[in-house]
Amino acid sequence: MTDDIHQRIREAVDSSDVLLFMKGTPLFPQCGFSSRAIAILDHLGVDYDTVDVLQDAAIRNGIKVFSDWPTIPQLYVKGEFVGGSDIMMEMFEAGELHTLMEEKGVARSAA
Template sequence: MSDTNERISKLVGDNDVVLFMKGTPLFPQCGFSNRAVSILDHCNVAFESVDVLQDMEIRQGIKSYSDWPTIPQLYVKGEFVGGSDIMMEMFEAGELQALMDEKQVAKAT
């Protein structure tokens, strides 16, 4: 396993919810990342964010790690959920909140 994959595995394994995004939750750098942060805020869950613009190895590595070509990417309890479109569909259907509750994800403080 490459060094980058090990770093990604540690991030995904050490945090209940991880959002790989462009920018930060306070200053998203693309509309999709902004939407993903808004969805997680509405779900009222604590999450770790990783700014892929600050680390080109992570930016490229996360795409092969998940076999998903776009960013943002959401992981919940170590499992890849999807990008912002999938997050939006799940959120609108009530499935994302149900997943967070089922996985007993910590609430935002």
């Protein structure tokens, strides 16, 4: 991975409290795993940003090296890699993902 791609990914990760690298967009996810990841984040009610890896092959390949994780989507919270959609689902079902969002200060306050 080139330093330029690594830098672009690092800047994206650092610029957003909750960032999902995904295939497609939140309105039009391009794979079931990305769709599930968006559904989880929407259910949690957190503000998040996304990067559509289908728009940039360098990012699509680079993120796998950056995180040492072979699949997309990939979730980052406060600059830390959390996991892909399977890990997100397991953490969500166990209540751990909501707890993580609260601990990182990104969970939406209960109204």
